[in-house]
Amino acid sequence: MGTDRERKMESRTIEGTETLVNVKVGEIFIDIPAASARYIRVREGDVVREGDIRARAEEELESPSLGKWTIETIGPETVIGTDQETGERREWERKTLEQQLATGGLSTNLTDFERVNVTDRKGEEAEERSVVAVVYGNDGRKFTRTFRPVDGEADGDERQLEPTDADERVEEFGAELRERFDRAVELALRNEGYAI
Known part of the structure; x- marks a missing residue:
């Protein structure tokens, strides 16, 4: 998935974990750990909360x-x-806020899904085969959506899939967030040669 801004990433160790942190103004972006698809992104206008x-x-x-x-x-x-609640202004040292976001002292609101991993799971029987999309939200959480191949259907080079299972938390998303989730999954599947 793409992003609308260039990032300048710096390597840091946060509580013993190698982490990449964006150092440009206007956005906090943390890859935790550096080799994982999990990330946290906070933009101006987003919400940060305790917990x-x-x-x-x-x-x-x-x-x-x-x-x-x-x-x-x-x-x-x-x-x-x-x-x-109070309208009072609060100021954090940026590195401290990044550390609290990385370790879970603070969280951000879920607004987007920038990373999706697609895995084709082949079982021993044809009906056991599934395609799983693991979708990473900007708040550090991950969500899953499972599909199965549709027998005998093909659209060009794309392999047709139909949904079989969805993360229950996805069902609770508002319309706009659900649309972003579905769009991210569709794009990732299309990039892997699948169609829904």
Whole structure:
């Protein structure tokens, strides 16, 4: 998947894990670990909140006791956010905020899916074969969508698939987020020679 901005990535070790971090202003982008498809991206206007969305349910993080900030400015050294409850301004040292995002002290809101891995799983029987799309969200979470080949159908060189299973959390997405998810999956499958 592409991105609309160039990144300047710097290697850092965060709590013993080799991580790549974007150092340009306007966006925090963290590859955790550097060799994985998992990533976190925060842009100006996004939300950062206390708690680890990768380890807790969304409802748990909606507690009024957990802070939530809209990110106003991402500079080279500092990040400024506005508390959604009180309207007070908060300033973080950028490296500290990046570390908290990487380790789960803070999370961001899910807005996009930049990376998708497609795996063709061939079982011993033809009906056991499946194609799995693992979709990575900008909040560090991953979601799956499973398909099976449609027998006897072909559209040019594309192999036809039909959905068989979806991550339950995907069903809870709003219309716009669901459209982004579906588009990311379709593009990744098309790049691998599949059609839905």
